[in-house]
Amino acid sequence: MSDATAKISASTAAELARLARAASRKLVKLSLQTRNSALLAIADKYESESEAILKANAADCAAAQELVRSGTMTSAAYARLRLDNRGVSEMAGRLREVARLPDPLHRTLAATELDEGLVLYKETCPLGVVAVVFESRPDVVPQVSALALKSGNAILLKGGAEAARTNETLVTLWKESLLPFEEIPQDSLQLLHSRGDVMELLQLDRDVDLLIPRGGREFVEYISRNSRIPVLGHGEGICHVYVDAAANLEKAISITMDAKTQYPAACNAAETLLVHEKIAGEFLPRVVSKLQSAGVEVRGCPRVLALARSASIKPASEADWSTEYSDLILSIKIVGSLDEALEHIHRYGSQHTESVVTEDAEAAQRFLEEVDAAGVFHNASTRFADGYRYGLGSEVGISNGKLHARGPMGMEGLTIYKYKLVGSGHVVADYAAGKKSFRHRALPPRATMEKNGNGAPGAT
Amino acid sequence: MSDATAKISASTAAELARLARAASRKLVKLSLQTRNSALLAIADKYESESEAILKANAADCAAAQELVRSGTMTSAAYARLRLDNRGVSEMAGRLREVARLPDPLHRTLAATELDEGLVLYKETCPLGVVAVVFESRPDVVPQVSALALKSGNAILLKGGAEAARTNETLVTLWKESLLPFEEIPQDSLQLLHSRGDVMELLQLDRDVDLLIPRGGREFVEYISRNSRIPVLGHGEGICHVYVDAAANLEKAISITMDAKTQYPAACNAAETLLVHEKIAGEFLPRVVSKLQSAGVEVRGCPRVLALARSASIKPASEADWSTEYSDLILSIKIVGSLDEALEHIHRYGSQHTESVVTEDAEAAQRFLEEVDAAGVFHNASTRFADGYRYGLGSEVGISNGKLHARGPMGMEGLTIYKYKLVGSGHVVADYAAGKKSFRHRALPPRATMEKNGNGAPGAT
Numbered sequence: 071m072s073d074a075t076a077k078i079s080a081s082t083a084a085e086l087a088r089l090a091r092a093a094s095r096k097l098v099k100l101s102l103q104t105r106n107s108a109l110l111a112i113a114d115k116y117e118s119e120s121e122a123i124l125k126a127n128a129a130d131c132a133a134a135q136e137l138v139r140s141g142t143m144t145s146a147a148y149a150r151l152r153l154d155n156r157g158v159s160e161m162a163g164r165l166r167e168v169a170r171l172p173d174p175l176h177r178t179l180a181a182t183e184l185d186e187g188l189v190l191y192k193e194t195c196p197l198g199v200v201a202v203v204f205e206s207r208p209d210v211v212p213q214v215s216a217l218a219l220k221s222g223n224a225i226l227l228k229g230g231a232e233a234a235r236t237n238e239t240l241v242t243l244w245k246e247s248l249l250p251f252e253e254i255p256q257d258s259l260q261l262l263h264s265r266g267d268v269m270e271l272l273q274l275d276r277d278v279d280l281l282i283p284r285g286g287r288e289f290v291e292y293i294s295r296n297s298r299i300p301v302l303g304h305g306e307g308i309c310h311v312y313v314d315a316a317a318n319l320e321k322a323i324s325i326t327m328d329a330k331t332q333y334p335a336a337c338n339a340a341e342t343l344l345v346h347e348k349i350a351g352e353f354l355p356r357v358v359s360k361l362q363s364a365g366v367e368v369r370g371c372p373r374v375l376a377l378a379r380s381a382s383i384k385p386a387s388e389a390d391w392s393t394e395y396s397d398l399i400l401s402i403k404i405v406g407s408l409d410e411a412l413e414h415i416h417r418y419g420s421q422h423t424e425s426v427v428t429e430d431a432e433a434a435q436r437f438l439e440e441v442d443a444a445g446v447f448h449n450a451s452t453r454f455a456d457g458y459r460y461g462l463g464s465e466v467g468i469s470n471g472k473l474h475a476r477g478p479m480g481m482e483g484l485t486i487y488k489y490k491l492v493g494s495g496h497v498v499a500d501y502a503a504g505k506k507s508f509r510h511r512a513l514p515p516r517a518t519m520e521k522n523g524n525g526a527p528g529a530t
Numbered sequence: 531m532s533d534a535t536a537k538i539s540a541s542t543a544a545e546l547a548r549l550a551r552a553a554s555r556k557l558v559k560l561s562l563q564t565r566n567s568a569l570l571a572i573a574d575k576y577e578s579e580s581e582a583i584l585k586a587n588a589a590d591c592a593a594a595q596e597l598v599r600s601g602t603m604t605s606a607a608y609a610r611l612r613l614d615n616r617g618v619s620e621m622a623g624r625l626r627e628v629a630r631l632p633d634p635l636h637r638t639l640a641a642t643e644l645d646e647g648l649v650l651y652k653e654t655c656p657l658g659v660v661a662v663v664f665e666s667r668p669d670v671v672p673q674v675s676a677l678a679l680k681s682g683n684a685i686l687l688k689g690g691a692e693a694a695r696t697n698e699t700l701v702t703l704w705k706e707s708l709l710p711f712e713e714i715p716q717d718s719l720q721l722l723h724s725r726g727d728v729m730e731l732l733q734l735d736r737d738v739d740l741l742i743p744r745g746g747r748e749f750v751e752y753i754s755r756n757s758r759i760p761v762l763g764h765g766e767g768i769c770h771v772y773v774d775a776a777a778n779l780e781k782a783i784s785i786t787m788d789a790k791t792q793y794p795a796a797c798n799a800a801e802t803l804l805v806h807e808k809i810a811g812e813f814l815p816r817v818v819s820k821l822q823s824a825g826v827e828v829r830g831c832p833r834v835l836a837l838a839r840s841a842s843i844k845p846a847s848e849a850d851w852s853t854e855y856s857d858l859i860l861s862i863k864i865v866g867s868l869d870e871a872l873e874h875i876h877r878y879g880s881q882h883t884e885s886v887v888t889e890d891a892e893a894a895q896r897f898l899e900e901v902d903a904a905g906v907f908h909n910a911s912t913r914f915a916d917g918y919r920y921g922l923g924s925e926v927g928i929s930n931g932k933l934h935a936r937g938p939m940g941m942e943g944l945t946i947y948k949y950k951l952v953g954s955g956h957v958v959a960d961y962a963a964g965k966k967s968f969r970h971r972a973l974p975p976r977a978t979m980e981k982n983g984n985g986a987p988g989a990t
Contacts, residue, residue, distance in 0.1 A: 095876070095900065095902075098899060098900060098902075099899065099900065182920070182921045184914070184919065184920070184921065188910060188914075190920055190921070197932050197933075198902060198932065279932050279933075280932075280933065295758070298755070300760070300931065300933045302933075318955065320955065321954070321955030324955060324957050325955060325957060327957075328957035328958055328959050332957070332958050332959045332962065333958075416555070434952075438950050439558060439559065440555065440558060440559065442555075442558075442658060443948065444948060444949060445948070445949045445950075445951065446948055446949070446950050446951075447950075447951040447952075447953070448950070448951070448952045448953065449952070449953045449954050449955055449956070450648060450951050450952070450953030450955075450956045450957075451956065451957045451958050453957070453958035454644070454648075454951055454953075454956070454958060455949070455951075459644065459958070459961070459968065460642070460644070460650055460949065461642045461644065461650070461968070461970035461972075471760065472657050472658065472739050472740075472946045473657075473739075473740060473760045473762075473933060473934040473946065474933040474934040474946075476946050476947060476948065476949075477948075477949050486932045486933065486936050487936060488903065488904060488905070488906055488936065488937075489904060489905045489906070489915070489920065489936075489937050490898050490906050490907075490908075491905065491906075491907040491908070491910050491914055491915075492894075492898075492907075492908045492909070492910070493907070493908065493909045493910030493914075494781070494909050495778065495780065495781035495784060495785060495909055495910075496909070496910045496911065496914070497784050497785060497787075497788035497792070497910075497911045497913070498788055498792050498793075498911050498913035498914060498919070499788050499792045501919070502792065508919065508921070510921035512921075
């Protein structure tokens with residue numbers, strides 16, 4: 071292990087990215103079977119070497135305890151850093167789950183007969199090289215690396231300094247597991263080590279195709295503004311629950327409670343509750359009492375304050391509507407109509423996840439169509455917005471942007487397509503001269519070109 | 531017409547973008563029928579008002595002739611600016627073609643039953659607001675505006691100053707045609723007027739979702755580096771034709787000639803010919819003679835020079851391999867293997883379009899899989915890389931990047947998806963507590979939620 075570590079530390083980010091690019095040229099050639107077998111081998115390795123992982127993690131935790139004591143690390147962050155035997159088993163389980171997922175590569179998205187003997191295929195392929203910068207959770211290492219390997223991408227990882235020993239061990243064991251697979255280059259997974267590496271990384275648009283920052287809002291915004299590599303991520307999660315005039319109150323209460331209290335630090339937790347005026351009188355006292363019993367600080371618009379007549383509700387300021395509390399605080403606003411709710415969401419929301427509670431199908435339909443967000447939910451908690459819960463196996467990140475991938479990004483976010491055109495000497499001059507003309511006939515989805523060994527037909 | 535013009539000129543780019551954002555909220559609600567009827571109405575209007583269009587164009591052309599005389603405008607650019615009756619008919623024809631294309635919206639890309647009564651739909655939707663900055667061709671106005679309207683997007687356009695009168699007339703007639711369609715906001719199409727507008731536009735990431743620059747390499751690079759809005763475009767088209775050892779020489783010659791000479795100024799024209807050494811002796815003299823007869827200047831690597839022994843072949847310098855000539859110049863290199871060809875393409879290519887000529891199925895397969903480019907062609911000219919030829923109706927631009935859209939971008943590039951989750955009071959706490967567990971069952975593609983009036987089921 072020490073040799074590999076020394077080699078990594080001595081390399082610059084630019085050198086590692088070049089190696090990753092070279093590795094990515096080999097990854098596109100891997101069969102599905104090789105990719106899956108490798109994932110299973112890594113899962114086995116993690117379980118058989120769990121002691122080494124836990125030992126490294128214990129060292130990280132010991133150092134982190136100092137930070138907690140001195141107040142530079144929160145106990146929540148410490149909890150995320152800490153691994154136990156069950157955590158290692160879960161890592162291995164996730165790897166095996168990714169192995170079971172359908173192949174994201176070599177899928178024919180469209181096939182068009184342009185003319186006799188001239189057929190265009192639009193086929194999925196890897197992006198190439200992906201970089202992920204994340205904070206202290208070490209389980210991110212195997213999760214995103216597995217999604218990258220399965221989708222044929224090389225990956226550069228930069229984790230938090232607090233988890234350095236754990237991450238290093240996870241990567242070293244990963245590479246050791248790959249040794250028997252000669253076709254899989256060792257350079258397909260690289261660990262970056264310093265802030266300086268990340269700064270250097272931002273300029274490497276020639277060798278890195280996508281950068282995914284996972285962290286706080288300021289961090290993500292800094293990366294987005296300073297990167298020459300395309301960035302996908304989310305700075306903020308300002309999610310709303312809108313309780314419509316025709317809401318079922320039981321559902322509205324349990325969804326509000328879940329969206330706010332089940333895990334308030336998550337980006338998909340609700341920050342603001344919008345309540346239709348028609349139902350406010352009946353709904354608000356009940357939900358406020360429940361929220362306050364659960365320790366939630368409630369802040370209300372003037373109408374909420376007037377209605378609730380409770381000294382324990384604080385007035386919400388303009389800033390509240392655009393604040394991600396990430397804590398047990400909820401702002402509540404009464405709106406006069408669905409339209410006013412939509413307007414509020416478009417003005418203050420972060421296009422993350424928005425939920426409507428209503429029994430009125432038309433209102434639900436309008437909300438789902440008209441709200442411009444990655445996730446639009448009807449009678450369900452915002453907390454469902456998550457790659458695992460969506461059935462994507464895992465997630466490499468969450469995107470609030472609207473290009474390429476939106477919401478929780480699974481493997482599909484690490485793929486793109488290429489156009490393959492197969493002819494027999496076809497030239498454009500014949501069409502320009504009117505000697506030939508285009509047919510543009512869509513071929514049935516599965517009547518595609520014979521596959522190479524890489525993508526088993528129908529594997530998806 | 532003068533009122534509308536005055537109003538447009540008085541507004542800043544930021545104001546226009548805000549109006550476009552507001553318009554986009556209404557566009558998402560339009561039925562397919564309304565969008566198509568509007569396109570047909572605009573097509574009719576262009577034909578019935580062709581005199582007004584041609585008159586405006588004549589004024590632009592008169593002013594442009596001065597520029598051609600003074601040498602500040604090329605005659606090729608002048609030719610692209612000029613419209614005649616046939617040009618107007620073609621504009622109308624393209625609009626009708628877009629009306630006939632399937633609806634890109636409300637398509638269910640995936641449906642997953644997460645649990646009983648909890649179903650996740652991944653459905654296509656518009657990006658929102660798109661901006662296109664282009665040069666002097668006025669036919670870009672109706673083409674990209676039609677793709678935007680059909681895909682439910684508001685659009686900001688900035689054309690070349692030389693075509694200002696023509697573009698203004700096309701936009702005014704467009705808006706006049708929309709007057710009877712009360713649901714379609716006039717602000718869904720906006721014309722920007724100055725370079726200052728474009729500079730201002732680059733900062734408007736809150737109100738503009740995508741920026742597509744169409745122009746020369748330096749222009750596109752400037753925009754990409756200075757925009758806070760995501761940019762899709764292509765700076766360069768350095769395309770290769772690789773003639774493999776097992777090539778059919780007739781096909782190789784006609785593809786080379788087409789790729790270089792059919793329209794050398796196009797980005798999908800070939801700049802470099804790679805020839806396998808085994809076939810070079812037979813192929814090179816024939817293709818060089820043909821190329822030179824067609825007025826092509828040939829530049830060769832040392833092995834080409836030695837083989838051709840023709841004084842009329844100039845030596846190619848290192849710079850030649852990374853130059854987009856956009857002219858009747860071709861560099862030729864002899865390679866020892868398919869691997870060397872792949873390496874050359876990855877080193878010097880611009881990921882635009884790459885073609886292999888071979889009768890060897892395995893070599894073709896390797897080329898199509900391993901070359902990392904938007905278009906990978908087998909026995910076909912690189913010149914086929916085009917939205918119209920691909921059957922996309924038209925194109926809003928071409929992307930050399932690997933995120934979101936790759937190659938010629940049709941309407942699909944103007945759409946993204948949202949996740950719609952429909953439950954009946956579902957909360958995450960039940961799953962976290964182990965009371966419920968996820969099913970993650972993929973539903974058959976068309977067994978989707980009942981559609982609203984917007985997207986006719988099976989319309990795609």
